[in-house]
Amino acid sequence: MAKVRGAIVVDTEQCKGCQVCKVSCPQQVIGMSGTVNGKGYYYAYMEHPEACTGCSNCGIVCPDGVITVYRVKEA
Numbered sequence: 029m030a031k032v033r034g035a036i037v038v039d040t041e042q043c044k045g046c047q048v049c050k051v052s053c054p055q056q057v058i059g060m061s062g063t064v065n066g067k068g069y070y071y072a073y074m075e076h077p078e079a080c081t082g083c084s085n086c087g088i089v090c091p092d093g094v095i096t097v098y099r100v101k102e103a
Contacts, residue, residue, distance in 0.1 A: 030101040034082020036074055039094040043071035049086035049095060055079040058086060 036058070043065065049072050050058045059075030072095070074080065082099030 030103065032082055033100050033102050034080035035077065035098045035100075036080065036086060037096045037098070038072050040071040040073070041065050041067070042092055042094040043069060044092060045069040045071055046091065047072070048089050048091065052085040052089045054083065054085065055081060 040061075044067070045060060047060060050060065055076070057074055057076045057080045058072050060070045061073050062070070065071050072086075082097055084097045087093075087095040087097040
């Protein structure tokens with residue numbers, strides 16, 4: 029069975045820092061940045077990218093739809 033590696037891309041300028049994605053991540057991949065975006069919010073980012081499985085929980089629960097999830101099968 030092929031292993032699946034995931035990655036997320038967050039639109040940092042649209043993220044409001046609600047942390048719903050962080051709580052919903054079973055692998056605890058997502059963290060909040062130490063800097064703010066143009067609107068003054070701390071935004072989500074991949075704190076532990078090696079642990080991401082591409083489960084899409086974060087993208088599904090994001091109220092603003094600013095997270096795009098990618099999945100790649102590894103040999």
